[in-house]
Amino acid sequence: MIHQFKLNGYNIVLDVCSGSVHVVDDVTYDLIEGFETSGKDELIDKLASNYKDIDRDELTEIYESVEGLKEQGKLFTEDTFEPKATVLKAKTNGVVKALCLHIAHTCNLNCEYCFASQGKYHGDRAVMSFEVGKRALDFLIENSGSRRNLEVDFFGGEPLMNFDVVKQLVAYARSVEKEKGKNFRFTLTTNGVLIDDDVIEFANKEMSNVVLSLDGRKEIHDHYRVDYNGKGSWEKIVPKFQKLVNAREGKNYYMRGTFTHRNPDFLEDIKTMLDLGFTELSMEPVVCGESDPARLTEEDKEIVMKQYEDLAKLMIEKDREGKPFTFYHYMLDLKGGPCIYKRISGCGAGTEYMAVTPWGDLYPCHQFVGDEKFLLGNIFDGVKNDNIREEFFKCNVYTREECKNCWARLYCSGGCFANAYHATGSVNGIYEYGCDLFRKRMECALMLAIDREFNQDGNSAQ
Amino acid sequence: MEHIKTVETRNLCESAKNGGCGECQTSCQSACKTSCGIANQKCENENK
Numbered sequence: 183m184i185h186q187f188k189l190n191g192y193n194i195v196l197d198v199c200s201g202s203v204h205v206v207d208d209v210t211y212d213l214i215e216g217f218e219t220s221g222k223d224e225l226i227d228k229l230a231s232n233y234k235d236i237d238r239d240e241l242t243e244i245y246e247s248v249e250g251l252k253e254q255g256k257l258f259t260e261d262t263f264e265p266k267a268t269v270l271k272a273k274t275n276g277v278v279k280a281l282c283l284h285i286a287h288t289c290n291l292n293c294e295y296c297f298a299s300q301g302k303y304h305g306d307r308a309v310m311s312f313e314v315g316k317r318a319l320d321f322l323i324e325n326s327g328s329r330r331n332l333e334v335d336f337f338g339g340e341p342l343m344n345f346d347v348v349k350q351l352v353a354y355a356r357s358v359e360k361e362k363g364k365n366f367r368f369t370l371t372t373n374g375v376l377i378d379d380d381v382i383e384f385a386n387k388e389m390s391n392v393v394l395s396l397d398g399r400k401e402i403h404d405h406y407r408v409d410y411n412g413k414g415s416w417e418k419i420v421p422k423f424q425k426l427v428n429a430r431e432g433k434n435y436y437m438r439g440t441f442t443h444r445n446p447d448f449l450e451d452i453k454t455m456l457d458l459g460f461t462e463l464s465m466e467p468v469v470c471g472e473s474d475p476a477r478l479t480e481e482d483k484e485i486v487m488k489q490y491e492d493l494a495k496l497m498i499e500k501d502r503e504g505k506p507f508t509f510y511h512y513m514l515d516l517k518g519g520p521c522i523y524k525r526i527s528g529c530g531a532g533t534e535y536m537a538v539t540p541w542g543d544l545y546p547c548h549q550f551v552g553d554e555k556f557l558l559g560n561i562f563d564g565v566k567n568d569n570i571r572e573e574f575f576k577c578n579v580y581t582r583e584e585c586k587n588c589w590a591r592l593y594c595s596g597g598c599f600a601n602a603y604h605a606t607g608s609v610n611g612i613y614e615y616g617c618d619l620f621r622k623r624m625e626c627a628l629m630l631a632i633d634r635e636f637n638q639d640g641n642s643a644q
Numbered sequence: 645m646e647h648i649k650t651v652e653t654r655n656l657c658e659s660a661k662n663g664g665c666g667e668c669q670t671s672c673q674s675a676c677k678t679s680c681g682i683a684n685q686k687c688e689n690e691n692k
Contacts, residue, residue, distance in 0.1 A: 199656060199657070200653075200655055200656055200657055201653045201654055201655060201656040202650065202651075202653055202655075203650070203651040203653050204648050204649065204650050204651070205648075205649045205651065206647060206648050206649075207646075207647050209647065210647040210648055244647050244648075247647065247648055248648075251648070251650070255655075255657060256650065259657065262657075263660070266660060266664075269664060270664045270666060273664060273666070274666045277666070279666070279670060280669075280670035297678065329666060329667065330667065331667055331669075331688065333669060333670055337677075371677070393677075438676075438677075440678075464676060466676055466677075466678050466679060467678075467679070469678045510676060510684065511676075511681055511684060512684075513684035514683055514684060515654075515684075515686065516651060516652070516653040516654065517652055517653060517654055518654055518686065518687050519654055519683060519685070519686075519687060520668055520682050520683070520685050520686075520687055521656075521659035521660070521662075521663025521664060521687060521689065522656045522657070522659045522660045522663055523659075523660070523663045523664035524663070524664075524668055524682055524685070524687075525656070525682055525683075529670070529672055529680045529682070530670045531672075534666070534670060535670040535672075547672070548677065549677075549678070592656065592683075593681065593682065593683035594680055594681055594682065594683070595680065595682045596680070597679075597680050598672070598678070598679050598680040599680075600678075601678070601679065601680075616679060620679070620681065623681075624683065627683070627684075631651075632651055635651050635652075636649075
């Protein structure tokens with residue numbers, strides 16, 4: 183399977199299964215388009231009448247180059263990966279490598295669009311005790327097999343509302359990781375309200391990544407991200423985020439915004455983040471119910487698609503100015519990147535990745551927390567719900583018919599289980615709206631990677 | 645005139661040979677939390 187598209191002056195041909203990427207001129211683009219459906223002579227005749235300045239000998243040469251690429255496995259490569267789809271999961275069966283610790287099911291902001299219902303996940307307010315957190319870390323160590331790098335995300339709600347426990351848990355992990363042959367990588371996701379010098383020092387020492395929630399423009403951010411008196415949080419948090427990021431000295435962080443029906447023109451919010459001095463950016467479409475006014479509409483989709491293209495162009499412009507920035511979804515390492523096993527195995531929720539509630543229950547991921555049907559077990563007794571575990575275990579890029587025919591399947595590995603479930607009632611479904619946005623993002627990411635390859639030798643913000 | 649420029653990429657078919665070590669990051673852990681993309685992740689295989 184190939185996917186070909188034109189964007190920003192580039193004619194791009196992606197050979198889906200080999201991962202090869204070609205940039206071609208117009209005649210070659212048309213030739214490749216007809217290569218599998220027309221015979222050689224028929225195709226050359228057709229191209230000769232459309233491209234009068236190119237003689238038949240040259241057209242034949244181009245045809246033979248395309249044939250050559252096919253023989254080399256760089257065009258029209260068959261998908262032979264399906265038997266491998268269960269290999270990685272089977273090999274690592276029972277191995278857990280990442281936990282999302284719901285350190286606080288409570289929040290000091292009251293954001294209407296929150297997928298976690300203001301941090302409470304449709305339940306009561308709660309915070310995780312050190313004992314539960316410690317047991318969760320032990321559970322991770324015990325179940326991580328030979329895997330060395332273990333990921334733990336301090337999530338909520340707002341994790342800084344239980345900061346002492348965060349600090350104690352990190353200290354505990356550091357005290358045992360060497361002897362257990364592990365390396366903990368911590369991430370903190372925060373709304374910023376409680377950031378102070380102590381948090382900054384701690385986060386910059388211990389967190390491999392911090393995810394800072396900022397929606398961009400003040401009026402956009404302050405519409406949803408308000409305190410319990412309805413007051414916007416932008417003024418309060420932006421200086422704190424700036425201070426934290428300035429002190430981070432190159433360590434990973436992301437400004438992570440959500441865009442909704444109020445701001446499908448989210449590029450303006452990205453520009454605000456840039457103006458504020460941030461360069462590592464992530465902007466995500468809102469996840470919410472059908473009746474929610476924040477929900478993105480079909481009309482919004484066209485605007486959003488255009489924003490993604492304009493964002494890629496802005497990145498090229500900034501590259502040229504020597505002021506590159508990163509957009510999370512456009513980070514595409516064509517020379518490296520994940521192996522084929524990773525690309526077809528699915529996201530890992532419910533198998534290698536789980537979320538832990540403040541009282542120690544295990545769910546397939548943070549987005550399923552609070553939905554009792556998906557309760558997997560707990561950190562004390564382990565995974566007990568084999569049906570749910572099996573459902574997630576079996577899920578991969580080939581279990582969805584729609585994915586089999588999608589050119590972007592090796593870039594999303596089948597999409598988000600939670601989005602699929604909320605859109606269709608099944609984790610084996612697909613969230614079409616999200617797929618459309620994803621495909622557009624990948625086209626833009628490919629175009630940007632090509633531009634960087636040809637013009638700037640892999641420029642990046644960090 | 646050059647008709648085709650091929651960008652250097654990781655060969656996905658070849659990646660099957662030494663792939664599947666499982667050391668890479670879990671997909672949605674780092675920044676998005678609400679969608680799934682694996683293309684932007686780093687390969688952490690030390691024996692590739």
